Amino acid sequence: MKAFKILIPMCLLCLLVLACAPKVVEKERVVEKVVKQTVVVEKVAEKAVKPQATAASGPAGKEAKPGATAAPEVAEQGRGISGLSAMSYQAGRKIIKDGKMDLVVADTDEAVDEVTLRAVTRGGYLIALETYLEGGFKFATIALGVPVEEFENLQRDVRAIALRVLKDSAIGVDVTDEYVDTQSRLANLEATQARIRQFLEQATTVEESLKVNEQLAEIEAEIEKVKGRLNFLKDRAAYSTLTVNIQPERPTPTPTFTPSPTPTATPKSTPTATPTLTSWKPGETFKSAAGTLSSVVTVLVRVVGNVVIYLVVVVLPIFSPVLLVGALIWWLRRNKAKKPQ
Numbered sequence: 001m002k003a004f005k006i007l008i009p010m011c012l013l014c015l016l017v018l019a020c021a022p023k024v025v026e027k028e029r030v031v032e033k034v035v036k037q038t039v040v041v042e043k044v045a046e047k048a049v050k051p052q053a054t055a056a057s058g059p060a061g062k063e064a065k066p067g068a069t070a071a072p073e074v075a076e077q078g079r080g081i082s083g084l085s086a087m088s089y090q091a092g093r094k095i096i097k098d099g100k101m102d103l104v105v106a107d108t109d110e111a112v113d114e115v116t117l118r119a120v121t122r123g124g125y126l127i128a129l130e131t132y133l134e135g136g137f138k139f140a141t142i143a144l145g146v147p148v149e150e151f152e153n154l155q156r157d158v159r160a161i162a163l164r165v166l167k168d169s170a171i172g173v174d175v176t177d178e179y180v181d182t183q184s185r186l187a188n189l190e191a192t193q194a195r196i197r198q199f200l201e202q203a204t205t206v207e208e209s210l211k212v213n214e215q216l217a218e219i220e221a222e223i224e225k226v227k228g229r230l231n232f233l234k235d236r237a238a239y240s241t242l243t244v245n246i247q248p249e250r251p252t253p254t255p256t257f258t259p260s261p262t263p264t265a266t267p268k269s270t271p272t273a274t275p276t277l278t279s280w281k282p283g284e285t286f287k288s289a290a291g292t293l294s295s296v297v298t299v300l301v302r303v304v305g306n307v308v309i310y311l312v313v314v315v316l317p318i319f320s321p322v323l324l325v326g327a328l329i330w331w332l333r334r335n336k337a338k339k340p341q
Contacts, residue, residue, distance in 0.1 A: 103162035
């Protein structure tokens with residue numbers, strides 16, 4: 001019995017040791033990884049310090065002069081490492097870039113050809129081109145699509161073509177989050193589609209098949225919509241858009257000398273004669289009044305004649321049947337009234 005009491009605690013102790021062993025091993029592995037990473041960091045730091053110490057000490061092991069700076073190669077290595085980090089960061093992002101530039105060039109046609117050639121050389125393509133005349137000068141608006149990694153390079157190429165850059169703007173929209181969310185949504189929809197297809201295979205009646213098929217059609221339509229949005233974001237982020245407005249250099253107008261007008265003498269006004277009152281002549285006044293009366297009578301006669309002619313020619317033919325019918329009715333009533341009762 002005593003041996004049995006001693007054996008039970010020993011078994012419990014063994015089980016406790018076995019349970020803690022994996023954790024101890026795991027901790028040891030973590031410590032080993034940390035130590036290895038520390039050693040790698042120390043080696044990298046040692047490689048970076050050696051060129052700096054060599055440049056500071058100078059040739060033949062001379063001591064470094066006070067105020068000596070580190071070798072430029074170290075700075076270049078640092079910039080290279082940071083540039084690689086930035087490139088690796090941007091490579092995983094989905095950024096839609098758009099730019100706009102207003103240029104003044106020597107020749108519009110040559111500038112259009114040169115800008116298009118630079119875009120094609122950078123792997124881009126022509127989206128739209130519009131040329132128009134204004135005031136005898138030719139203007140152009142050109143839209144280009146270029147791979148996103150060549151966007152800044154194309155901007156520099158276009159600046160080199162212009163005599164002057166009037167406007168230069170660029171904007172970028174990060175759609176990485178939307179792209180990732182759309183991918184997750186597409187995966188969920190496709191998983192739902194697979195489950196619905198299983199339900200369709202397990203349907204036993206026509207009604208169940210129709211209901212499941214209706215849900216499957218809705219899911220498939222949503223999948224197509226999400227795929228379209230995903231492709232749009234992918235293609236739009238892969239190629240940036242650059243719009244270039246081109247205008248020619250206009251000649252500076254030369255000022256022309258305009259001579260001041262010579263003063264001219266103001267002509268003097270000649271005095272006008274004042275009218276003199278004439279004597280009263282009753283005979284001439286009577287003749288003038290008679291002529292006026294004759295004119296008025298003539299106008300009245302003409303008006304009355306025109307009215308009579310209008311009544312006879314226009315009104316009388318229209319109303320004559322009515323008048324005849326009215327007269328006939330009146331005559332019949334009159335004869336009926338004269339007959340004895």
